[in-house]
Amino acid sequence: MDREIEQPQNEGREPKRVSRRDVLKMGAVGGIGLLLGATGLKGLSLLDEPKPASAKPAPAAGTIPFYGAHQGGIVTPMQDYVCMGAFDFTTTSLETVRKLFKQWTDASARIAAGEGVADESGNALVPPADTGETIGLLPVRTTLTFGLGASFFDDRFGLAGKRPKALADIPAFKRDELVPEWSHGDVIVQVCANDPQVAFHAIRNLARIARGKAVLRWMQQGYQRSGLADPKGATPRNLLGFKDGTNNPAVGDADVAGEIVWAKGADGAPWMDGGSYMAVRRIRMRIEVWDRTTLGEQEATFGRHRDSGAPLGQAGEFDKADYAKTGKNGKPIIPADSHMALASMGGKVKIHRRGYSYSNGIDLRTGQLDAGLLFICFNRDPREQFIPMQEKLAASDRLNEYIQHVGSGIYAVLPGVREGGYIGDTLL
Amino acid sequence: MLKSSRTALIATSLAAVLLVSACGESNKEAKSSASPSASATASASASPGAAAFQAAVDAYRQYVIDQTDQFVKSTDAFVQAIRDGDIDKAKSLYAPSRMFYERIEPIAESLGDFDPWIDAREGDVPDAEWRGYHKLEKALWVDNKLDGQTSVADQLLQDVKQLRVKMESVEIDTPMLVTGAVELLNEVSSSKVTGEEERYSHTDLYDFAANVDGAKEIYNVLQSTVKEKNAELAAEIEARFADLDKTLEPYRKDGGYVLYTTLKEDEVKKLSQAIDALAEPLSQVGTVVEV
Numbered sequence: 001m002d003r004e005i006e007q008p009q010n011e012g013r014e015p016k017r018v019s020r021r022d023v024l025k026m027g028a029v030g031g032i033g034l035l036l037g038a039t040g041l042k043g044l045s046l047l048d049e050p051k052p053a054s055a056k057p058a059p060a061a062g063t064i065p066f067y068g069a070h071q072g073g074i075v076t077p078m079q080d081y082v083c084m085g086a087f088d089f090t091t092t093s094l095e096t097v098r099k100l101f102k103q104w105t106d107a108s109a110r111i112a113a114g115e116g117v118a119d120e121s122g123n124a125l126v127p128p129a130d131t132g133e134t135i136g137l138l139p140v141r142t143t144l145t146f147g148l149g150a151s152f153f154d155d156r157f158g159l160a161g162k163r164p165k166a167l168a169d170i171p172a173f174k175r176d177e178l179v180p181e182w183s184h185g186d187v188i189v190q191v192c193a194n195d196p197q198v199a200f201h202a203i204r205n206l207a208r209i210a211r212g213k214a215v216l217r218w219m220q221q222g223y224q225r226s227g228l229a230d231p232k233g234a235t236p237r238n239l240l241g242f243k244d245g246t247n248n249p250a251v252g253d254a255d256v257a258g259e260i261v262w263a264k265g266a267d268g269a270p271w272m273d274g275g276s277y278m279a280v281r282r283i284r285m286r287i288e289v290w291d292r293t294t295l296g297e298q299e300a301t302f303g304r305h306r307d308s309g310a311p312l313g314q315a316g317e318f319d320k321a322d323y324a325k326t327g328k329n330g331k332p333i334i335p336a337d338s339h340m341a342l343a344s345m346g347g348k349v350k351i352h353r354r355g356y357s358y359s360n361g362i363d364l365r366t367g368q369l370d371a372g373l374l375f376i377c378f379n380r381d382p383r384e385q386f387i388p389m390q391e392k393l394a395a396s397d398r399l400n401e402y403i404q405h406v407g408s409g410i411y412a413v414l415p416g417v418r419e420g421g422y423i424g425d426t427l428l
Numbered sequence: 429m430l431k432s433s434r435t436a437l438i439a440t441s442l443a444a445v446l447l448v449s450a451c452g453e454s455n456k457e458a459k460s461s462a463s464p465s466a467s468a469t470a471s472a473s474a475s476p477g478a479a480a481f482q483a484a485v486d487a488y489r490q491y492v493i494d495q496t497d498q499f500v501k502s503t504d505a506f507v508q509a510i511r512d513g514d515i516d517k518a519k520s521l522y523a524p525s526r527m528f529y530e531r532i533e534p535i536a537e538s539l540g541d542f543d544p545w546i547d548a549r550e551g552d553v554p555d556a557e558w559r560g561y562h563k564l565e566k567a568l569w570v571d572n573k574l575d576g577q578t579s580v581a582d583q584l585l586q587d588v589k590q591l592r593v594k595m596e597s598v599e600i601d602t603p604m605l606v607t608g609a610v611e612l613l614n615e616v617s618s619s620k621v622t623g624e625e626e627r628y629s630h631t632d633l634y635d636f637a638a639n640v641d642g643a644k645e646i647y648n649v650l651q652s653t654v655k656e657k658n659a660e661l662a663a664e665i666e667a668r669f670a671d672l673d674k675t676l677e678p679y680r681k682d683g684g685y686v687l688y689t690t691l692k693e694d695e696v697k698k699l700s701q702a703i704d705a706l707a708e709p710l711s712q713v714g715t716v717v718e719v
Contacts, residue, residue: 212709
């Protein structure tokens, strides 16, 4: 089993290649952060060149330890399934919150290791401690990632003064059709695993442990193509049929992750050192409308060829996009309002996308498919990364005609938990 | 009208007195006949906690019998109103009468066919066999007339009286006690909270509150044992009962409850979540039982 264990802070690399130098480098990330903090995010333009984010697919089985410098599920190579739950506290006692986070920590460490949430007593007069649907199943790279929503910092727990400035309210974007029931939440828990039942089990048991202290506000399951269907681990496609994530930064590289993903204590909130900020958008796709859209329009919408994933006018998926190149009509081959052109942000702003598709059956009012993208991204400072990018997309993305943002949330994803510590212990 | 209802009242109390005195005697028999089952759990009685559990079982048994006595009386009054053709009075007595039953429902269910006879909703049983409270509920709230309902009412009273007789021989053991409280809350979760129980009268909150009362009573008889063995669990359960009570508070009105249809979606959700919040620690009461 040991050989399957990856170091969470080094995911995306060969599991065994954790050298002493790497460890020292990671230890120094805080120091580098201090320097970067002063220069902002200028260095990001270095990362303009697209390249495959992970050269080879992650193994389907294996265990990712819950404890570590960073939480798993952030720079971890993507698992096949997600089950994401947002909780609201029903308690107003900070002590109760602390106690719950300790219980959740123990349960999470056990779930990640493929164990039930607690030892069973065998007492026939009480319900089993664990709900049981993962008995005999491997953990298949389960990660549990905890974050705090903006509402956690209201007047209930006396922590308003600790709210990081980077945990900025997402402004109302043009065309937003947000539903409160699909948005926000005091705490977010993202569970990823290579099995949907294993992922669901985690949220279910955390919700059970939370009863009387916190309730689920919303929950969404998601998937991408599985490793079985795509053993080579190509860039996944979204439900509109296009490759999604070609330009994702190579966060398996600690330096890249340090610039794009990890918050630094010096950024303003010392308790967030080693954490990150997650933006979640529940984006419904107008599937029926898209399906009757011509290939030409579909490709112009994304700025890529559908089958190869190549930028328009190029041959290969990872070829550099040429935004200046014009066609016979004198207009750019890649339309300026295409999704790719806008999202590239001139190569200056990057986010680490880690979204999943979802399908929830049909909309009972219209009979249309209720499916889309559970957009998830991690960034060091949403004010400089996600928010300006989304602002630009909301204003003029050609894709907007085919999508509808119905849920939204932004969360301060906590630093990793050290063994013996608990979720949120740097804050609470 | 006044005269006849007073006569009815006298008749009712007379019947009740007769019944109670009859019970008084058979009660003793029942207790002595209950002892074999107590000795069946001889291994448990060897432990010091066993006496406390026996006391809890005895106390709860008394509660169940008291509730059934009151259920006979309340049903008698309700049935009399139906016989009198007094729709308004029958409507006003309907929901409160049922509360005695809802408090002890899992026990009544353990006694055979009483639950389908007394409490079946339309569609739970073949139409031809449908009888009991909910059939009268439909006559009162949907048909708004009582033609031909006297026989249904008479049958109901007979069923309830027979339940009372059967209660004498009810056997309650420790597992029934520790799971009974959660079962009552499950009743709330699965039918009351969805508004399916009282689909015509919308008096679901009476049943809701009565189920919770019944769960509270079970906890009460076990309270000292739970407190002694797991004070933290006891404190948690008590806090959740208090929370639930607070959540129900806004819906109390004139000694009863508002109609369930007046609740907004998020209010229903809060009630449902308060039940889940209580039932979870309550399901751990079995941890204090020595098996």
